[in-house]
Amino acid sequence: xxxxxxxxxxxxxxxxxxxxxxxxxxxxxxxxxxxxxxxxxxxxxxxxxxxxxxxxxxxxxxxxxxxxxxxxxxxxxxxxxxxxxxxxxxxxxxxxxxxxxxxxxxxxxxxxxxxxxxxxxxxxxxxxxxxxxxxxxxxxxxxxxxxxxxxxxxxxxxxxxxxxxxxxxxxxxxxxxxxxxxxxxxxxxxxxxxxxxxxxxxxxxxxxxxxxxxxxxxxxxxxxxxxxxxxxxxxxxxxxxxxxxxxxxxxxxxxxxxxxxxxxxxxxxxxxxxxxxxxxxxxxxxxxxxxxxxxxxxxxxxxxxxxxxxxxxxxxxxxxxxxxxxxxxxxxxxxxxxxxxxxxxxxxxxxxxxxxxxxxxxxxxxxxxxxxxxxxxxxxxxxxxxxxxxxxxxxxxxxxxxxxxxxxxxxxxxxxxxxxxxxxxxxxxxxxxxxxxxxxxxxxxxxxxx
Amino acid sequence: xxxxxxxxxxxxxxxxxxxxxxxxxxxxxxxxxxxxxxxxxxxxxxxxxxxxxxxxxxxxxxxxxxxxxxxxxxxxxxxxxxxxxxxxxxxxxxxxxxxxxxxxxxxxxxxxxxxxxxxxxxxxxxxxxxxxxxxxxxxxxxxxxxxxxxxxxxxxxxxxxxxxxxxxxxxxxxxxxxxxxxxxxxxxxxxxxxxxxxxxxxxxxxxxxxxxxxxxxxxxxxxxxxxxxxxxxxxxxxxxxxxxxxxxxxxxxxxxxxxxxxxxxxxxxxxxxxxxxxxxxxxxxxxxxxxxxxxxxxxxxxxxxxxxxxxxxxxxxxxxxxxxxxxxxxxxxxxxxxxxxxxxxxxx
Numbered sequence: 083x084x085x086x087x088x089x090x091x092x093x094x095x096x097x098x099x100x101x102x103x104x105x106x107x108x109x110x111x112x113x114x115x116x117x118x119x120x121x122x123x124x125x126x127x128x129x130x131x132x133x134x135x136x137x138x139x140x141x142x143x144x145x146x147x148x149x150x151x152x153x154x155x156x157x158x159x160x161x162x163x164x165x166x167x168x169x170x171x172x173x174x175x176x177x178x179x180x181x182x183x184x185x186x187x188x189x190x191x192x193x194x195x196x197x198x199x200x201x202x203x204x205x206x207x208x209x210x211x212x213x214x215x216x217x218x219x220x221x222x223x224x225x226x227x228x229x230x231x232x233x234x235x236x237x238x239x240x241x242x243x244x245x246x247x248x249x250x251x252x253x254x255x256x257x258x259x260x261x262x263x264x265x266x267x268x269x270x271x272x273x274x275x276x277x278x279x280x281x282x283x284x285x286x287x288x289x290x291x292x293x294x295x296x297x298x299x300x301x302x303x304x305x306x307x308x309x310x311x312x313x314x315x316x317x318x319x320x321x322x323x324x325x326x327x328x329x330x331x332x333x334x335x336x337x338x339x340x341x342x343x344x345x346x347x348x349x350x351x352x353x354x355x356x357x358x359x360x361x362x363x364x365x366x367x368x369x370x371x372x373x374x375x376x377x378x379x380x381x382x383x384x385x386x387x388x389x390x391x392x393x394x395x396x397x398x399x400x401x402x403x404x405x406x407x408x409x410x411x412x413x414x415x416x417x418x419x420x421x422x423x424x425x426x427x428x429x430x431x432x433x434x435x436x437x438x439x440x441x442x443x444x445x446x447x448x449x450x451x452x453x454x455x456x457x458x459x460x461x462x463x464x465x466x467x468x469x470x471x472x473x474x475x476x477x478x479x480x481x482x483x484x485x486x487x488x489x490x491x492x493x494x495x496x497x498x499x500x501x502x503x504x505x506x507x508x509x510x511x512x513x514x515x516x517x518x519x520x521x522x523x524x525x526x527x528x529x530x531x532x
Numbered sequence: 533x534x535x536x537x538x539x540x541x542x543x544x545x546x547x548x549x550x551x552x553x554x555x556x557x558x559x560x561x562x563x564x565x566x567x568x569x570x571x572x573x574x575x576x577x578x579x580x581x582x583x584x585x586x587x588x589x590x591x592x593x594x595x596x597x598x599x600x601x602x603x604x605x606x607x608x609x610x611x612x613x614x615x616x617x618x619x620x621x622x623x624x625x626x627x628x629x630x631x632x633x634x635x636x637x638x639x640x641x642x643x644x645x646x647x648x649x650x651x652x653x654x655x656x657x658x659x660x661x662x663x664x665x666x667x668x669x670x671x672x673x674x675x676x677x678x679x680x681x682x683x684x685x686x687x688x689x690x691x692x693x694x695x696x697x698x699x700x701x702x703x704x705x706x707x708x709x710x711x712x713x714x715x716x717x718x719x720x721x722x723x724x725x726x727x728x729x730x731x732x733x734x735x736x737x738x739x740x741x742x743x744x745x746x747x748x749x750x751x752x753x754x755x756x757x758x759x760x761x762x763x764x765x766x767x768x769x770x771x772x773x774x775x776x777x778x779x780x781x782x783x784x785x786x787x788x789x790x791x792x793x794x795x796x797x798x799x800x801x802x803x804x805x806x807x808x809x810x811x812x813x814x815x816x817x818x819x820x821x822x823x824x825x826x827x828x829x830x831x832x833x834x835x836x837x838x839x840x841x842x843x844x845x846x847x848x849x850x851x852x853x854x855x856x857x858x859x860x861x862x863x864x865x866x867x868x869x870x871x872x873x874x875x876x877x878x879x880x
Contacts, residue, residue: 142631148584149627153620155594159609160616163678166609170602171837175845178599181592182852189585190859194866197581201866245602247838480610482680491617498621502628509635 088488089161089479094461095492096153098454099499103147105453108222108268109275110140111215113306118208132298133211134199135518136279141196142509146502153495155181161488165468165478172238172248173228176255180224188217222271223264230260232469233460234329240472262325263460266318269310270456273416274449276307280423281446282514284439295518297433300442304427308420314413320375326463327376327384330470333463335387336396337406338372343386347372355403360388397465397475405458412452419445533842534817534832537600540849542812544596548589549660549808550714550801555579555586557715559626559653560708562646565719565734570873571727572646576630578722578871583630585863587623592856599845603677603835604819611671611679612663615695619659626652654708661707665700668811669693669756670821673828689756691824699756706749710807713738714800717784721793722871735796736788743781746807750774753814757821760814773810780806 114133121129155177158166166174191213199207231238237253238246248254280303286296327334335343339350341360349371353362370380377384387395396402419441426432432439464470468478513521558575566572598605609616625648633645666681672692673679684694687701696704716735720728754761764770780803787796815821819835822828836842 142635145627145631149624152591152623155591155598156609156616156620159598159605160613161610163606163610166598167602167606167677170598170605171841174595174599174602174605174837175841178592178595178845179848179852181588181595182849182856185588185591186585186852186856186859189588190863193581193585193863198866248841248844251841251844480613480678482674482678483610483613484680487613487680491614494617494621498624502624505628505632509632512636 083485083489085481085483085485085488086476086479088485088492089483090475092488092492092495093157093161096150096157096495096499098457099495100147100150100154101453101457102450103143103150104218104222105271105274105450106278107140107144107147108218109271109273109310110136110143110278111211111218112272113275113279113302114140115208115211115215116302116306118211122204122208128294128298131518131521132295132302135295135513135521137196138513138521139510141192142506142513144192146506150499150502161480161483162468162478163480163482165473168245168473168478169231169469172246172254173231175248175251176224176227176231180221184217184221184224188214188221191217219268222268223260226264226267227255227257227260229460230257230263232467233263233464234259235469235472246469246472259325259329262318262322266314266322266456269314269318270449270453272306272310273314274453276303276310277416277442277446277449279303280307281443284443285514286517287433288436288439288443292517292519293433300432300439301427304420304423304432304442307416308424311413311417311420315417319410319413324376330463331385332387332390332394333396333402334376335385335390336399336402337459337463338384339403340372340384340386341388343384343389345373345383346370346381347384347386349375350407352407355400357399394466396463398462402459402462402465405455405462409452409455409459412448412455416445416449416452533839533846534836536846537596537836537842538812538816538819538832541593541597541600542808544589544593546805546808548586548593550804551586551589552583553711553714553804554718554797555583555715556653556657557711557713558719559649559715560657560712561715561719561731561734562650562653565716565727565730567726569642572642573634574723574727574871574873575719576634578719579630581867582863584627585860587627596849600837600842601819601832601835602837604830607673607677607679607830608667608820611673611681612666612695613680614683615659615663615681619656619663622652622656622659626656657707657711658704661704662696662700663703664707664808664811665703666695667820668703668753668760668814669697669699670823670829672824673820673822673830675828677828677830693823699752702745702749702752706745706807709738709742709745710800710804713742713784714797714804717788717793717797717800720788721797724870724873727873732788732791732793736785739781739785739788746777746781757814759821763814763816767813770813773806773813776806777803777810 114136117129117133117136120126121133158173158177191210194202195207195210195214198210202210231254234257235246236257236259237248237250239249241247279299283296283299283301283303286292287300323334335341338347339353339355339362340347341362346369348367348369350362351366351368353365353367356363373382373384374380376382387399423432423438423442426435426438466474466476468475558579562572562575566575629645629648629652633642633649636642669689671679671681682694684696685692687694687697689697689699693700713735716731716738719731720735723731764773780799783799784796784803787793787799817832818829819832820830822830837845
C-alpha cells in the first residue's frame with residue numbers, strides 16, 4: 083500500500099462517484115428545457131407537469147453533485163500538491179472560471195427554477211430552466227478543458243523549476259482535444275438522462291399506472307436516446323478515437339489490446355489481455371477493421387505496444403482494455419435498443435410492446451457504467467502520465483501526506499458516500515412511487531431542492 | 533499583480549464568510565431558538581434559496597486561490613490535509629441535511645437531519661476559525677515548501693504546533709460566537725413573532741461574549757505573532773481597522789436595541805469583513821508564515837502565477853464577478869422580506 087496508490091484510489095473513487103450525478107443532471111437539464119419548450123409551444127400543461135416531476139429528481143441529483151463536487155476542487159491541492167504547484171497557473175484558470183461563470187449562475191437560477199414557478203411568467207420560468215441548462219453545460223466545459231490539457235497539453239511554457247506557465251488563454255480554451263471530448267462527454271450525459279427518462283416511462287407502463295406520463299416519458303426518452311446514441315458513435319466517438327490515435331498512440335494500442343503493431347490491424351471484440359505472454363487470450367477479432375477505423379484504409383499500419391518503451395505503456399493495461407471494450411460494447415447496444423424502440427414508436431406499437439419495455443426499464447444503469455468506463459478509458463489511457471508526456475503520475479502526488487492518512491480519508495469517503503447512496507435510493511424511489519401527478523412545483527420545500 | 537490577486541482572494545473569502553456565515557449561524561442556533569416544527573421550517577426557509585449560492589463563494593474563492601497562487605494552494609491544502617477533509621465531510625453532511633430533511637414528513641427522518649445540520653454548522657464555524665488562526669500563527673514549512681500538520685500535538689503554540697492549540701481554539705471560538713450572532717441577527721430580520729423576538733434576545737446576550745472574545749483574540753494574536761503589529765505600524769492608516777471593529781460592534785448593539793434589524797445585520801456583516809481584512813493586512817505580503825524560519829514564509833511574490841495568466845485572469849474575473857453580483861441581487865431581491873410563519877408555498 084504505497085501512498086501513491088492510496089491517493090490514486092481516493093481520487094478515482096471520489097471522482098467516479100461524483101460523476102454519477104452530473105451526468106444525469108447535465109442531460110436532464112437539456113431534457114427539461116425540451117419539456118418546457120413543448121409545453122410553451124403546444125400550450126400543453128402535461129409537459130409542464132412532467133417537467134415538475136423531473137425537476138424534483140433533478141434537484142436531488144444536483145444537490146448530490148454539488149456536495150460530492152466540493153471535494154474534487156480541494157483534492158488537487160490536498161492529494162496532488164506537486165501536480166497543483168506545477169500546473170496551477172494553467173489548470174487553475176478553467177477551474178476558477180468554472181466557479182465564477184458557472185456555479186453562481188447555476189445556484190441562482192436553480193433557486194428561481196425550483197421556487198419561482200408561481201412568481202415568474204411562463205417565459206421567465208422557461209428562461210430559468212434554460213439558464214440552469216447553460217450553467218451546468220458551462221461547468222462541464224471548464225472541467226473538460228482542465229482534463230483535456232492533461233491529456234493533450236497546449237499553450238504552455240515549461241519553467242526551470244518545473245512549473246508550467248500559460249502562454250495563450252485562447253489556445254487553452256480552444257484545445258481541439260477539449261472540444262472533441264466535450265462533445266462526446268455531453269452526448270454521453272444526454273444518453274444517461276434519456277435512458278433514465280425512458281426507464282421511468284417503461285416502469286409506469288409495465289405497472290399500468292400513470293400511463294399518460296409513462297407514454298410521454300418514453301416518447302421523449304427514446305427519441306432523445308436515439309439521437310444521442312447515434313451522435314455518440316458518429317461523429318463524436320469516431321473523431322475522438324482518431325485524435326487519440328494521433329496524439330496518444332500507446333493509449334490506443336492499450337485500449338485495443340494491440341501488443342504488436344501491424345499493417346491491416348484487426349479489431350479485438352472480446353478477449354483477455356495477457357501481459358506476461360503479450361497476447362490476447364480467447365480473442366474474437368475482425369481483421370483489418372482497426373486500421374480502417376483509425377486511418378480509413380484497411381492496410382494502414384497501426385502502432386502496437388511493442389513500439390513503445392515499456393515504461394510508457396499505460397499502467398493497469400487490462401483495466402484499460404476492459405473499460406474501453408465495455409464502453410464501446412454498451413454504446414453499440416444502446417444504439418440498437420433505441421433504433422428498435424423508435425421504430426416501434428413510429429409504428430405506434432411501443433407502448434404495448436412489453437418485450438421491449440422490459441429491456442428499456444432494466445437498461446437504465448448501463449449508461450452510468452458506460453460513462454464511467456469511458457472516463458476510465460481516458461484517464462487510465464493517459465497513464466503513466468498526469469500531464470501527457472510531461473509529468474508522471476508518480477511525481478505529482480502529495481509526498482507529505484502518508485499512505486495511512488490517505489487511507490483514513492478514503493475510508494471516510496467510502497462511509498460517507500455509502501450513506502448518501504442509501505438516501506438517494508430512498509428518495510428517488512419515493513418520487514417515482516408518488517408519481518408525476520403529485521409533483522407540485524411549490525410543495526413546501528425547506529431547501530433548494532423542492 | 534500579486535497585491536491585486538491577494539486582495540481579490542481575500543475579498544472572495546470574506547464574501548464567503550459574510551454570506552455563508554449567516555446560514556451557518558442559523559445552523560448553530562437551530563436547536564436553541566426553534567421551539568417547534570414551524571420554527572424550524574421558518575429557519576430553514578430563511579436560508580433555503582440562498583445557502584447554495586453563498587457556498588459558491590468558497591468554491592470560487594478556492595478556485596481563484598489555486599489559479600493565482602498555486603504554490604500556496606499546493607502547500608497549504610496538503611499541509612492541512614486532515615482538517616480540510618473533515619471540513620469537506622461537514623460541508624457534505626450540511627448540504628445533505630438542508631436539502632433532504634423536508635422530503636419525508638417523518639419525525640425520525642427530520643430529527644436526524646436536524647442534528648446533522650446543527651453539528652455540521654457548529655463544527656464548520658469552529659474549523660474555519662481555527663483554520664484562519666493557523667494561517668496567522670504560521671506552520672513549520674519545510675525546505676521544499678511543504679509541511680504536514682497533525683490535528684493536535686501538545687496544544688501549545690510552538691515551532692511544531694498542531695492544527696489545534698490554545699490559540700487556534702480561540703480562533704474557532706471567535707468564529708463560533710461571531711457566526712451565531714450573525715445568524716441570530718439574520719433570523720431577527722427574516723422571522724416574525726416569537727421566533728424573531730428570541731433571535732433578537734439571543735443576539736443581544738451573545739453580543740457581550742462576542743466583545744470579550746474579540747478582545748481576547750486580538751491580544752492573543754499580538755502575543756503569538758508580534759510581526760502582525762509591525763505590518764500595522766508600517767501603514768498607520770491600517771489602525772483604522774480596530775477602530776472600525778469597535779464601531780461595528782457598537783452599531784450591532786445600538787441597532788438591535790432600536791429594532792433596526794437590517795442595520796444590525798449589516799453591522800454584523802461589516803464586523804466579519806473588517807476582522808478578516810484586519811487579518812489580511814497583518815499577513816500581507818506573506819501568504820503563509822513559517823513557524824520555524826521567517827525565510828521560509830510563502831509570500832505573494834513567490835507564489836503568484838505567471839504575468840500573462842494573471843493579466844488575462846483579471847479580465848475574465850472582473851467580468852464574471854459582475855455577473856455573479858448581478859445574480860445575487862436578483863436572488864436576494866426575489867426572496868426579500870420576512871419568511872411567512874405558515875409553510876404554504878415559498879417564503880411570503
